[in-house]
Amino acid sequence: MLIQKDRLEKILVVKNAEKNQASSEYQLALNIFETEGHALYELLKKKETLEAELQDQLKSGIPIATLKQQQFFMGNLEKNLMHQQKKVSHARAYMTLKEEKLKEHSVEYKKYEVLDDKGKIYRKQVDSKMEATFIDEISILHYSQHTNR
Helix, strand or coil, X not given: CHHHHHHHHHHHHHHHHHHHHHHHHHHHHHHHHHHHHHHHHHHHHHHHHHHHHHHHHHHHCCCHHHHHHHHHHXXXXXXXXXXXXXXXXXXXXXXXXXXXXXXXXXXXHXXXXXXHHHHHHHHHHHHHHHHHHHHHHXXXXXXXXXXXX
């Protein structure tokens, strides 16, 4: 029984380490996703500002060369946006994968934790029964010695 207890404790240590590793990988993936998402947000904000400026310039009149330059810049910004959206999508998928792994490891750890708790309860019950049996034997010995006098 002691050997089984030691094995279970070793397994718990390993499962806890796996869970902690999965948790740190998830946190890293979450940080990457947040960084990529923030970069996408900044690009969208930049595009919105550029479009508003372009609308104002169109109302007041703008040289064709400047308009071509703005359209070229807008085209590049669109390419950057598409690229950043792909990066955000990949980061989200990676984060979701790491989240699933974390859930799996957490559930696995919890299973062994429950087994360990049940083992502790069982060992405590066995110890209590042994103690009660020992006390009964001592009482019987004491009674038999007391009645033999």
